[in-house]
Amino acid sequence: DAGVTQSPTHLIKTRGQQVTLRCSPKSGHDTVSWYQQALGQGPQFIFQYYEEEERQRGNFPDRFSGHQFPNYSSELNVNALLLGDSALYLCASSLLDRDGYEQYFGPGTRLTVT
């Protein structure tokens, strides 16, 4: 059983560009959450998708947007990249209707903005 997978592993972009990161949840999971982790800090919640809708959102600007597909996979889009967007982007999947169910994290995508 494949766990959470993310692509690409690493990415280098220039300021002002746009980027799309992808996530496939663990088999059977219906909920996908995205987190940003800057160097030396804990992960920060960006947003969560369930049934192809954004269910929760953290304190991130509208430059950060996402999408969930019918097969539960998800994309994170970031427009007008800033140097401060350089970070490890983590995807986590879960089952929303299972009380107390844990989240499973992917290996992350390392984004560098130059």
Next chain:
Amino acid sequence: DAKTTQPTSMDCAEGRAANLPCNHSTISGNEYVYWYRQIHSQGPQYIIHGLKNNETNEMASLIITEDRKSSTLILPHATLRDTAVYYCIPANTGNQFYFGTGTSLTVIP
């Protein structure tokens, strides 16, 4: 506002038990306590979680105080591979995780 307080760092001798404390005094009644760890630049790894009762699995034990305001993660026989940052996270089912700064555990040979 911080939801949890954890020691910044701890050392543990290889083969000994590692006891990692966490204070979550503002936890609400329906929030679980989740523990995750993160080895350098990898995705966080789920360890264990609980609501009220103590829990044990193949990785660790979780002790939650009766008032639920604090908990302790116990790694019974620490190995070098347990060196990581450990996060204690109170959260409702399906809700976002607030990771905080965690405890950097170093297992010493």
